[in-house]
Amino acid sequence: MLLRTLYFDGPLSRNELTKVTGLSAATVSSMTGDLLAEQIIVEAGQVDSDGGRPRVLLRVDPSYGYLIGADVAETHVRVELFDLDMTERARVEYALRPARHEPELVARHILAGIDVVLADAGVSAGQVLGVGVGVPGIVGPGPEAVVDAKTFGWDAVPMGALLRSGTQLPLFVDNGAKTMGQAELWFGSGRGAGNAVIVLVGSGVGAAMINDGIAFRGVSSSAGEWGHTKIVAGGRSCRCGGRGCLEAYIGAEAILDRAGVPTGKAGWMEEVSQVLDAGGPVVDETIYYLGVGLGSLINLLNPDRIVIGGWAGLLLGERLLPQIRTAAAENALAQPYAAASIVLGRLGPDAVALGAATLVLEDFLNETPLTSRVTAAG
Amino acid sequence: MLLRTLYFDGPLSRNELTKVTGLSAATVSSMTGDLLAEQIIVEAGQVDSDGGRPRVLLRVDPSYGYLIGADVAETHVRVELFDLDMTERARVEYALRPARHEPELVARHILAGIDVVLADAGVSAGQVLGVGVGVPGIVGPGPEAVVDAKTFGWDAVPMGALLRSGTQLPLFVDNGAKTMGQAELWFGSGRGAGNAVIVLVGSGVGAAMINDGIAFRGVSSSAGEWGHTKIVAGGRSCRCGGRGCLEAYIGAEAILDRAGVPTGKAGWMEEVSQVLDAGGPVVDETIYYLGVGLGSLINLLNPDRIVIGGWAGLLLGERLLPQIRTAAAENALAQPYAAASIVLGRLGPDAVALGAATLVLEDFLNETPLTSRVTAAG
DNA sequence: ACATCTTAGTTCAGACCCTCACATAAGCCG
DNA sequence: CGGCTTATGTGAGGGTCTGAACTAAGATGT
Known part of the structure; x- marks a missing residue:
């Protein structure tokens, strides 16, 4: 939650963090100490002193971890890799032929895409915090992520399970329109x-x-x-x-x-x-x-x-x-x-992958650092 | 929050509380110990043992505290006193003549009504957890509880402040229709x-x-x-x-x-x-x-x-x-x-006062015991 | 140049809350 | 009446947060 404020309210000094979060200076000091030790945050310059000791600014290290977002659309499957600043680092797209939307094919594209964007950006799988997938239709809750999508002819497709068999990374699956809304809400x-x-x-x-x-x-x-x-x-x-x-x-x-x-x-x-x-x-x-x-x-x-x-x-x-x-x-x-x-909206109609990656980010900011994350969004 | 489950899910044993709340048996034991010491809850019989030690049932003591609800309606002001079971213990009603809805008059009726219901039921003011008031129109947030009610000709009436000058009890003011909804939601x-x-x-x-x-x-x-x-x-x-x-x-x-x-x-x-x-x-x-x-x-x-x-x-x-x-x-x-x-709905159209009292109850169940409560609902 | 003032950040003992492991209580069963 | 089962109490210990005292690093004034 301290991480959350640091993430959203840009670089802040410890002092400002005490005011914004309502925590005591002592708590902020020790917590930021831990986060610095884990390299999740880094120092980012100082602010001119107005009579006293200058404040040291802290911010989330954008290269602490990476997020992968996938957009399963009518005509293509796109996989994008973002850093924590949500800067796109790599992308790959697989065209889908009309009426060729087999779940297994889509899952294969996503899994292959993960490997490709990681290789392109020179990022190892260990640095990836998770994979978000935006799909059409209705997504059921739970790690199975059962998808019903009429336009694709999908009926109770266990997308979570399909992907789980091909990667160890934490997975998050949700409706593409909702992930787009999510992206607009967080970054738009x-x-x-x-x-x-x-x-x-x-x-x-x-x-x-x-x-x-x-x-x-x-x-x-x-x-x-x-x-x-x-x-x-x-x-x-x-x-x-x-x-x-x-x-x-x-x-x-x-x-x-x-x-x-x-x-x-x-x-x-x-x-x-x-x-x-x-x-x-x-x-x-x-x-x-x-x-x-x-x-x-x-x-x-x-x-x-x-x-x-x-x-x-x-x-x-x-x-x-x-x-x-x-x-x-x-x-x-x-x-x-x-x-x-x-x-x-500011992000345009192509923000599905960004929004899907946001699902991962949301989880990252919610979780206590260094706890394993293996859920699927509903 | 433990109090909350005890209140809503009737008499429960400590053992059942551990399952329902997810807390450990140790926590439940010490917490209930405190609540028993403060007389907020009482023991309520046992349940036949099925081989082991019998479970002692606990429930909220309905006479630990009392709640007052007021209904400011077109034709009358009604004040009711409830115990924690929401059983009505006393009521008093003051007729309002058409077009005689001066805020001061209404406030006087409410304040007088509080004294009357307390006297009728033989309850001292110290035992009252608070007073909820359901009024027509839109209620602003904050302790002032500014009310705009066209039908009464009220414009920015500081109902909270008017009542505050006549009683020390915690006050909660909200729209009457909303309090009715609240009553239906909690007890209907x-x-x-x-x-x-x-x-x-x-x-x-x-x-x-x-x-x-x-x-x-x-x-x-x-x-x-x-x-x-x-x-x-x-x-x-x-x-x-x-x-x-x-x-x-x-x-x-x-x-x-x-x-x-x-x-x-x-x-x-x-x-x-x-x-x-x-x-x-x-x-x-x-x-x-x-x-x-x-x-x-x-x-x-x-x-x-x-x-x-x-x-x-x-x-x-x-x-x-x-x-x-x-x-x-x-x-x-x-x-x-x-x-x-x-x-x-099960409570009928007369549940405004009950709902207003529910505002107090909600606060009681949210607060840590023995903390002063002096807010106004928005 | 140096004491002094101001603000930023750190350290540490201790309050509080919760849990685990174990002790105790209170009934059934043979 | 001892053993079994289940319910509840107790105490040490981990985690989180805070207050108070302490250190750090600059500006300011003479």
């Missing part, structure tokens, strides 16, 4: 917010909710299904079988569909930009419906920040953030709206 | 659920959300404004100024309004029962819209239990709970719906 636009809501608009529509720094997971870890919130009772029909779902208005396919653009053929995603650039009533309506959804979220959850992400969300936000803010204001109560700043 | 239908959502339908519509045992408060403690979630974009206009809010369909006034019954005159609340008993499309629609709202909540929050409360919610639920369940199922995804049981 959500940084510093205690009550953030990360809104992900892509083909599907989801939300990650943070209350007082703690993620809202729900009883079976499936909280965040924002897309099937009904905003027009009896409205457009949705692929979930219902009518009037938010996703049926602002999901990427829904935008194109309302604009009369077919979504079946390859490359349809490119069309979204064109539709948005063209403007017109379809775009106005999209903003309006997004505002309706955001307004309800603001009322219900009273966040201090809303981060708009997901590839379609970013396309929308880049062009129309002020309009989105206005639409949200018109659909929220004044008091909670005033407390919420609505911002655009 | 929400008991035992870790991820409950308490839905309150009265004149207004709100929700209290619990994630993993922790209340979702939001950045300025105003989370839970469920009523102004838009369910029919561009629909009925709502008193909040928006259109298509949930409250404009299922709020008590909205139900009557849609049934063509005027809501201005005194006693209009009685009419709701009649409208609901009469049945017809207005009732069907109410159920439908409630189902839409519940379905969205279930998707977004993935609760294990939804408790329907509030006076209008109870009237609806008593008659039509199966239909409400069906309507929610039709508007939620199958997986989260299956995880959520939808039940009716």
